Amino acid sequence: MKLFCHAGIVATLVFAFLHQPVAPPPDRGYKLVKSYALKGEGGWDSITLDSSSRRLYLSHTAQVHVIDADTGAWIADIGDLELAHGTVLIKELDRGFISDGGADKVLIFSLRTLQTIGEIKTGGNPDCIIYDPGSQHIFTFNGRTHDSTVINPADGSVVATIPMGGRPEFAVADGKGTIYVNIRDTNEVAALDSRALRIKSRWPIAPAAMPTAITMDEEHRLLFIGGRNKVFAIMNADSGKIVQTFPIDNGVDTNIYDPDRHVVFSSDRAGSIHIFHEDSPSKFSAVETVMTQPGAHTMAFDPKTTDLFLDTADFDPGTVPESDGKTTVPNVFDHSAGGFHSMGVVRPGTFRLLVYGR
Numbered sequence: 001m002k003l004f005c006h007a008g009i010v011a012t013l014v015f016a017f018l019h020q021p022v023a024p025p026p027d028r029g030y031k032l033v034k035s036y037a038l039k040g041e042g043g044w045d046s047i048t049l050d051s052s053s054r055r056l057y058l059s060h061t062a063q064v065h066v067i068d069a070d071t072g073a074w075i076a077d078i079g080d081l082e083l084a085h086g087t088v089l090i091k092e093l094d095r096g097f098i099s100d101g102g103a104d105k106v107l108i109f110s111l112r113t114l115q116t117i118g119e120i121k122t123g124g125n126p127d128c129i130i131y132d133p134g135s136q137h138i139f140t141f142n143g144r145t146h147d148s149t150v151i152n153p154a155d156g157s158v159v160a161t162i163p164m165g166g167r168p169e170f171a172v173a174d175g176k177g178t179i180y181v182n183i184r185d186t187n188e189v190a191a192l193d194s195r196a197l198r199i200k201s202r203w204p205i206a207p208a209a210m211p212t213a214i215t216m217d218e219e220h221r222l223l224f225i226g227g228r229n230k231v232f233a234i235m236n237a238d239s240g241k242i243v244q245t246f247p248i249d250n251g252v253d254t255n256i257y258d259p260d261r262h263v264v265f266s267s268d269r270a271g272s273i274h275i276f277h278e279d280s281p282s283k284f285s286a287v288e289t290v291m292t293q294p295g296a297h298t299m300a301f302d303p304k305t306t307d308l309f310l311d312t313a314d315f316d317p318g319t320v321p322e323s324d325g326k327t328t329v330p331n332v333f334d335h336s337a338g339g340f341h342s343m344g345v346v347r348p349g350t351f352r353l354l355v356y357g358r
Contacts (some may be wrong), residue, residue, distance in 0.1 A: 036072030134177035141168035182211035203240030226252035315344035
């Protein structure tokens with residue numbers, strides 16, 4: 001009888017913990033507050049914010065634009081790239097690292113001078129690049145060779161190459177030695193031990209599929225996964241269990257978690273930001289869907305202002321050449337195709353930075 005009562009009390013306490021409110025729902029009303037015209041042509045990829053220096057790093061085909069986050073003013077271009085993807089900043093080393101998917105390399109630059117100071121050879125088509133605090137290494141996730149290049153940022157040496165068992169997309173580190181990687185073609189999340197340099201778990205993400213964007217609530221051990229089948233999935237980072245799902249729009253590319261307000265943002269190529277609130281560690285609610293502009297699929301969050309930065313351009317109808325060089329077909333999005341997008345061809349001179357706030 002005592003055991004029964006004890007078990008009941010424990011179950012009640014666990015239930016209460018899992019359902020206790022994390023934070024009150026945030027105010028709605030995100031809207032476009034600023035728009036800045038930017039130079040250059042072609043496609044674009046990730047946006048990285050250095051909140052302390054108030055600098056934005058915007059990948060734009062063959063360069064990364066460095067922009068003042070408060071004024072939209074151009075500061076510099078970091079060039080010598082074929083296809084700029086992600087940017088990692090390590091202030092203690094005065095170094096930044098850019099994955100170049102066209103040249104199969106990582107470019108190293110000085111944060112102080114914004115000048116190139118070196119490069120590192122990687123696997124084929126390095127896209128996502130992250131810094132892992134647990135191992136103090138940089139990891140690139142290489143789409144063409146289906147592997148990860150592990151880099152020591154202090155000296156630029158390659159530590160290892162890890163087979164990923166599929167095409168890796170975006171990844172997130174928990175700060176404790178595990179990196180969670182979306183494997184797009186197998187519809188899984190791979191849990192990578194960043195110290196042992198091996199995959200320790202693989203979990204299916206169904207009903208989500210074709211995972212791209214991923215972020216994490218480190219405190220409550222939750223992963224937020226965006227699937228290109230228009231399903232947003234919340235996964236337990238220790239068990240791989242799907243906690244909850246939501247419908248989203250087409251072409252998800254960035255998920256961001258705000259730990260102060262317990263809010264998740266998810267942006268996509270269709271031109272929308274889906275905003276979800278963590279009511280408790282086991283229950284989420286949809287807050288609002290903010291209509292942005294078509295093509296605004298990458299995003300950065302400013303913890304100082306709670307603003308969101310996105311970039312996009314205008315599009316004209318267009319096609320791309322077929323492999324035989326004689327016919328054309330409706331184009332599909334390929335950041336490497338010099339500006340071709342699933343909605344058409346990027347119109348020169350229309351690239352811009354968008355700021356959404358409340």
